[in-house]
Amino acid sequence: MTSLFDEPRRLPGTLITLDGPGGVGKSTAAKLVAETLTAAGVPVHATVQPSRAPLGELARHGTDTFRGMALACLCAADRHHQLDAEIKPALRDGQIVICDRYVASSLVLQGLDGLSAETVWQLNHGVYRPDLSVILNGDPAVIDHRLRTRGGHSRFERAEDNSDMESGLYVHAVVDLQAKGWLVETLDCTTDDAATIAARIVSLIHRVIEEKIAVCR
Numbered sequence: 001m002t003s004l005f006d007e008p009r010r011l012p013g014t015l016i017t018l019d020g021p022g023g024v025g026k027s028t029a030a031k032l033v034a035e036t037l038t039a040a041g042v043p044v045h046a047t048v049q050p051s052r053a054p055l056g057e058l059a060r061h062g063t064d065t066f067r068g069m070a071l072a073c074l075c076a077a078d079r080h081h082q083l084d085a086e087i088k089p090a091l092r093d094g095q096i097v098i099c100d101r102y103v104a105s106s107l108v109l110q111g112l113d114g115l116s117a118e119t120v121w122q123l124n125h126g127v128y129r130p131d132l133s134v135i136l137n138g139d140p141a142v143i144d145h146r147l148r149t150r151g152g153h154s155r156f157e158r159a160e161d162n163s164d165m166e167s168g169l170y171v172h173a174v175v176d177l178q179a180k181g182w183l184v185e186t187l188d189c190t191t192d193d194a195a196t197i198a199a200r201i202v203s204l205i206h207r208v209i210e211e212k213i214a215v216c217r
């Protein structure tokens with residue numbers, strides 16, 4: 001599908017995305033990672049998908065209304081707009097952008113609605129490839145316990161078998177992303193606490209930045 005010709009120009013900043021089943025600990029980890037990097041004096045822009053712009057809020061609060069292709073288009077449109085309006089400007093500015101959910105979430109959630117991966121990739125054609133895509137996953141029973149304790153935020157998260165389904169689909173999404181040339185790291189979040197998970201993500205980010213600097217030398 002996507003040829004190298006379509007690959008958007010790389011920007012000075014670093015895009016790190018976090019995806020994984022609802023309740024696995026993405027938002028908690030994203031917050032801790034941003035706090036750790038900020039405390040170390042690193043310029044960080046923390047953001048979420050769907051975005052906090054009107055289109056994103058429509059998707060976030062509209063999972064009972066919008067399904068299938070409609071929700072897929074809404075999330076993809078919000079992602080393209082957020083890239084242009086918010087993420088790429090921060091990357092041009094040299095910042096580290098930590099994005100809670102990205103294309104892997106669409107592969108999994110829109111997949112749960114019956115869309116093929118090919119359709120999801122078509123709608124996401126030309127999106128900026130992250131410098132690192134982190135997938136948080138783990139034992140579905142543990143993730144389900146966290147999710148039920150916190151409470152489901154969407155139609156997907158309220159489904160009884162959500163953790164089983166999402167956890168399995170993220171394993172497929174990793175293979176798909178890697179086949180597209182994306183750098184992906186999966187972290188098992190079954191037993192480690194949130195601070196440990198965040199520290200592991202921070203060290204992955206440092207490694208990615210060091211490799212970028214080495215390539216520029």
Ligand SMILES: Nc1ncnc2c1ncn2[C@@H]1O[C@H](COP(=O)(O)OP(=O)(O)O)[C@@H](O)[C@H]1O
Nearest residue numbers: 021022023024025026027028146150192193194
């Ligand atoms: N590593 C962890 N171990 C145990 N509980 C966690 C961990 N990470 C997050 N939690 C808790 O699990 C729940 C879901 O976390 P959250 O960050 O909201 O998940 P997500 O953003 O992936 O839906 C929250 O109550 C949070 O405090």
Ligand SMILES: Cc1cn([C@H]2C[C@H](O)[C@@H](COP(=O)(O)OP(=O)(O)O)O2)c(=O)[nH]c1=O
Nearest residue numbers: 049050059060063075101105106109153154
């Ligand atoms: C990013 C994304 C979100 N969504 C939908 C389903 C998600 O549950 C919903 C909201 O995201 P979610 O991360 O659950 O929001 P929050 O935890 O902040 O309430 O948006 C998709 O369907 N596809 C996507 O690619």
